[in-house]
Amino acid sequence: MKKLNLFITSILLLTSLKVLxxxxxxxxxxxxxxxxxxxxxxxxxxxxxxxxxxxxxxxxxxxxxxxxxxxxxxxxxxxxxxxxxxxxxxxxxxxxxxKEKIDQLNAVTISAGAMEASDMKKAVVMKPLDIVTTSGALGDIVGAFNKLPGTATVGNDGRLFVRGGDASETNIYFDGLQVGNAYGSTAQNVPTRSRFNPNLFKGSFFSTGGYSAEYGQALSSALVLNTIDMPLRNQTDISVMSIGGGITQTLVGERNAFTASANFMDLAPYMSIINQNMEFTNAPSNWNVEALGRQKIGKSGLLKAFVHTESASLAINRDDINETEKIHTTVDNTYHFGNVSFKNTINESWSYYGGASLSYNTDEISLENIALKKVNKLAHVKGVLVHDVSDRFSYKNGFETYQKHYSEEVINNEAVRAYNELTANHFVEADYYFSKKLVLRAGLRSSYNDLINKFWATPRASLAYQVNENGQFSLAYGQFKQLPKEELRVQQNNLENATASHYILNYLYSKKGRTFRGELFNKNYNQLVQYSNTDGFDYEGLRNSGEGYARGFDLFYRDNRSLKETDFWITYSFVDSKRNFKDFSSQVTPNYAPKHNASVVMKRFFQPLHSQLGFSYSWNSGYPFHNPNKAGEMQSMTKDYNNLSFSWSYLPKPNLIIHFECSNVLGSQNIFGYEYANQPNTSGIMNGRPISQVADRFIFLGVFLTLSKDKNANQLNNL
The missing domain is CATH 2.60.40.10 (Immunoglobulins)
Structure with missing residues (x-):
């Protein structure tokens, strides 16, 4: 008993000592x-x-x-x-x-002026699949982006017009490198298309203003297209269409991949069946060949190389109100584009990217007895170093050069005029997170051009504040400069930059398949090009004396949650744009800047029918035009623009797709302006006639077959 008591006492003592x-x-x-x-x-x-x-x-x-x-x-x-x-x-x-740790997955992002689609973004606005499945876009990248806020449909042109700006004010980039002559060459009032296949790209960045200091020489907008890094599988894609066909072969290795394609398009059979509003003597046709290679470098690096070559032609008998006979016009275009890009990391805080591109465009144009040749070359070299100093602060430092050549030749009399120039640019831009809810981005772009012997610098700044988990406000300011169009500068080399100042206020809300975006904007223009007179080739009195503005707001709502298996978006833009430019003597609204622009896009997949049905509706208020029979300038307006388009995709097998599409189903008689005679008639009136669309409708039918080990793989991205 004594031993037991001693044991218990020891345990209690040890326990108390441990507690103490x-x-x-x-x-x-x-x-x-x-x-x-x-x-x-x-x-x-x-x-x-x-x-x-x-x-x-x-x-x-x-x-x-x-x-x-x-x-x-x-x-x-x-x-x-x-x-x-x-x-x-x-x-x-x-x-x-x-201390709060900033994580890009939960931190606020700059959204003012920017619509980005990539795997890293919480609010994806337009994925590559959206580009090619949007009714009325007909697989054209720009045709799909024209369904986004801030853009205007100019049906007799086909390019991207953003917030009251001319199409030349938007630059297009391929893996961060600028594309020269990104649209196919065409004749007057015959709309063009962008040159590249949407299936090349994994994501896009479309800025309607206030964009990064990394991009320059554009007054209105930047569209950045990023190619797919590594495809999923080996496969062969075959396309048979009512307007042509193509074949694409993709090969995938452990650390590399290669994709090559050949395509042709000839509208002659189609136009022999479907009536056109213009007299084509040689229907538009083209062929292109392209290849994209990828090679992984080290643990995280990637090298890409892309080449594209194409040839296109058309001929048309064009009505001229000043001539009794039609003017025969032919356009023959050859185009080559090459691009090498790279990206890699040095360590956890340092990375770099860049590359080089070359665009080479040749147009041979015949206008009755006048033969013209235009050559445009653009070489772009770029390198960027990125330093993530901490989770709150990072910056990038980049240098790039543009080497440009442009020439015009009248072959009949061997008259040639040309210019060459080098533009060197440096940009630096930093992001600082005050918290995960508040971020500031500031940048400066500096440039020097040897042709005009001028140096300039343009500041950019953006601020974003996250109100709650799903909503945020953004502000953006930027100055932008752009040298005038080639056909003006080739005549007068010392023309200087036009300038634009952007002010943007943005609100973005995104939650569970629903996105709302509202944006106010104001752009002020200075040093726009003016001239006294032109005959279409030569300009008198060229000078940088014009000015103007564009102001308004955009609304965008997208929803793929409210309606079962249905994705839709609605956009509306109000643009009040006026400029004193070209040969005008007062501030006028350009003919490419309708005040009201709206669109509705909807897509729904019907599982029992193995089909996706889609439609889009686009509406613009009238286009301004100048009527010489009235006092003032640009004082008249066309009727409203309307276009209802429909598409149907049928999948009888997972790897086989039959696609049908019809644009402007209702056959709306859209007018884009009027042209007038140079001299009045016997009643003292200048005769005029409308500038209309090439055809009332466009109908497309295609069959797309995919061959691969994965029997479920298909070309849905091709539709």
Whole structure:
């Protein structure tokens, strides 16, 4: 019994000594804003001694460790906290403040003026699949982007017009490198298309203003298209269409991939069946061959090389109100584009990217007895170094050069005029996160052009604030400069930059398949080109004396959640644009800038029918035009533009798709302006006639077959 009592006494004594040797640790965990943090993990390093903070941020625990120990506090979204403490059996009270950690997955992003689609973005606006499945776009990249806010449909042109700006004010980039002559060559009032296949691209960045200092020489907009890094599988894609056909072969290795394609298009059979509003003596036709190679470099690097070559032609008997007979016009175009791009990381905080591209465009044009030849070459070289200093601060530093050649030749009399120039650019841009809800981006772009011997610098700045988990406001400001069009500068080399200042306020809301975007904008123009008179080839009195503005707002709503298996979006843009430019003597609204623009796009997949049905409706208020029979300038307006388009995709097998599409189903008689005679008739009136669309409708039928080991792979992206 005595032994038992002695044992129990020893146990109690040891226990009491252990309790007496424990160190009591307590305190409170808060953010830098003084807010209590719930669920923070507090513990002694290399032990199981610890606790979690409660609803008020308080914690308390005991440890039997002694001497110098490391107290660690961790919580998702905050930087880890460490503190050396002396565990000596007493009570230790610690008040802990955690610094917020900025993570790109949960931090606010700049959205003013920007519509981006990529895997990294929370609010994807237009994916590559959207580009090719939008009714009425007919697989054209620009045709699909014309269904987004801030754009205007100019049906007799086909290019991208953004917020009251001319199509030349938008630059297109391929993997970050500028594309020269990104649209196919065409005749007057015959709409063109962008040159590249949408299936090349994994994502896009479309800026309607206020864009990064990385991009320059564009007054209105930048469209950046990024190619697919690595395709999923080996496959062969075959296309048979009512207007042509093509074949694409993709080969995928462990660290590389190669895609090559050949395509041709000839509208002659189609136009022999479907009536056109213009007299084509040689229907538009073209062929192209392209190849894209990818090679992984190291652990995270990637090298891409792309080549594209094409040839196109058309001939048309064009009505001229000043001539009794039609003017025969032919256009023969050859185009080559090459691009090499790279990206890689040096370590956790340093990375780099860049590349080089070359565009070479030749147009041979015949206007009755006049033969013209135009050559446009653009070489772009670029390198960018990125440093992530911390999770709050990063910057990029880049240098690029543009080497440009442009020439015009009248072959009949061997008259030639040309110019060459080099433009060197440096840009620096930094992002600073004050918190995960507030970010500032500031940049400066500096340039020098040897032809005009001028240096200039343009600042850019954006600020974004996240109101809540789903909504944010953004502000953007930027100055932009752009040298005049080639046909003006080739006549007068010393023309200087036109300038534009952008001011943008944006609100973006995105939650579970729904996106709303509203944006106010104001653009001020200076040093626009003016001239006294032109005959279409020569311009008199060229000078940088024009000015103007464009102001308004955009609304965009997209929803793929409210209606089952249905995706739709609605856009509306109001643009008040006026310019004193060209040969006008007052500020006028350009003929490519309708005041009201709206569109509705809807797509729905019907599983029992193995079909996707889609439609789009586009509407613009009238286009301004100048009527010489009235006082003033650009004082008249066409009727409203309307276009309802329909598409149907049928999948009888997973790898076989039959696609039908019809644009302008209702056959709306859209007018884009009027042309007038140079001399009045016997009644003193200038005769005029409308500029209309090439055809009332366009009908497309295609069959797309995919051959691969994966029997479910198809060409849905081709539709």
């Amino acid at each position: 040797s424990q160190t009591q640790i307590s305190g409170v965990v808060k953010s830098q804003k003084g807010e209590a943090l719930i669920g923070a993990n507090i513990f002694i390093e290399n032990t199981y001694d610890g606790a979690s903070s409660d609803i008020e941020g308080n914690f308390k625990f005991a440890t039997t460790e002694s001497g110098q120990q490391t107290l660690i506090v961790s919580m998702i979204g905050f930087h880890p906290y460490q503190k050396q403490i002396n565990c000596n059996g007493t009570t230790i009270t610690i008040n802990i403040t955690l």
